Amino acid sequence: FNFVMLTGKYKFSLPREEKLGNIMVCRLGFGFSVDKFLLPVLVFLKFIFLKRKLLKPLLFWGIMISYSSIGAYFLKFLYPKVPFLLTVQEGNREWERNRFWWRLLLKKVDYVTAISSFLLEKAWEAGYSGKAEVVPNGVDLEKFSNPDVKKTLILSQKLGIKPDEKIIITVSRLTYKNAVDIIVRAMSFIKTEARLLIVGGGEEEKKLKKLARELKVENKIVFAAGSYDEIPAYLKLGHVLVRPSRSEGLGTAFLEAMAAGLPIIATSVGGIKDFLIDGETGLEVKVDDPEDLARKLDLLFSDEALRQKLIQNGRRLVEEKYQWSQIAAKMRDIFNSLL
CATH class of the missing domain: 3.40.50.2000 (Glycogen Phosphorylase B;)
Incomplete structure (x- = not known):
């Protein structure tokens, strides 16, 4: 054609x-x-x-x-x-x-x-x-499965991320619909020692930084602006991808995270329902509920068997339906x- x-x-x-x-x-x-x-x-x-x-x-x-x-x-x-x-x-x-x-x-x-x-x-x-x-x-399975190791190392050094740190990552346009503010609020409730890596830009960025300061969690959050080609390397730094969306047509960022070997935490809104099965392909959280999100993050970090189950099922789903x-x-x- x-x-x-x-x-x-x-x-x-x-x-x-x-x-x-x-x-x-x-x-x-x-x-x-x-x-x-x-x-x-x-x-x-x-x-x-x-x-x-x-x-x-x-x-x-x-x-x-x-x-x-x-x-x-x-x-x-x-x-x-x-x-x-x-x-x-x-x-x-x-x-x-x-x-x-x-x-x-x-x-x-x-x-x-x-x-x-x-x-x-x-x-x-x-x-x-x-x-x-x-x-x-x-999803380009090869691209997200095998990111550039050198690029990942450079990013970790640039962002000050240590090898033993637990990293919660969200890859999002910083808009109201993507509810990144809920992740920032969840950082004041989470019990696990972890940092949040926010990859993306948008009209909500200043509000999110102000919110982090007000909640006194700014030292737990890293903001990064990355090109699409850098996303696989950013995902390699993460332990879980989170986006508690208020609205979503599909949510390709979740599929890319699954391909990269990350478990996902999401709301069951819009097109996310096509791939999110709670406890099987990811963990479901309530819309606009930072405390629920914090509980699910603590659960995932404390239960390695569950984490591996979600990783394997998510990867299999992408291989079968989303290449x-x-x-x-x-x-x-x-x-x-x-x-």
Whole structure:
């Protein structure tokens, strides 16, 4: 397959067009944040301009109910015979906040893939009645199983993490939905001598640092900003991955941690339910309950047999259901059925 990606030019410095493997990336707009509001029109016009040059047959593929996907929605009026595939992978309650667009776009979609059973149910609730299936995000098993040892050592030295320390890690955008504040609060209740490594950035960072100071746990917490390529090395430093999410489309960070050999602690919200079985593939905690989280952390650190059980079951689950090779095969079959 050959792909043409029509997306926004989210940074002025990015090239307008770029070839990445079998994907031609076309960045539309002028490099300003307001460009996203122009995307429906820009996508519509760009496709009309490109259509004569594109190999047939054609397929519209929208990723999320986004501004670019709205462009595909309008194109369906002009090209009704071109199939429209939509992948639903939202995670921050967009199905509530953008209800109008969910209902509108789904009327023109021919096939829906959702990254979790939860999101597929949200598509049904929004009025979709066509062909659909769950196709989750995948994990590069090799990448997360065998991180760069040298990079891990450099990170541990940079962050001042000692080999014998127990490290609780969360890999998250620092937003309200990911509830990193609950982990910070749990650090004032946990009995085990452990440190929290927060990998990620976002609008909640200043609030979280202030909260840590107020609770007098700042000496137990390390903030780190890492690129995606560094995540396997960061995970290697951890003993358990925690994210007590308030909302989640799937939770790929949990799957990556499982692939890296870490047990997980999570809330059973949204798409997390697809892979979290309490006491088998991870430990479940209540939403917005730092004391419950602290109890589960103490349990995990005190019960090595349980920890090893969760590690083995989590790894097996990723191997069986979430490898990219399996996901790619599913998507190939869907493309062939539509073309």
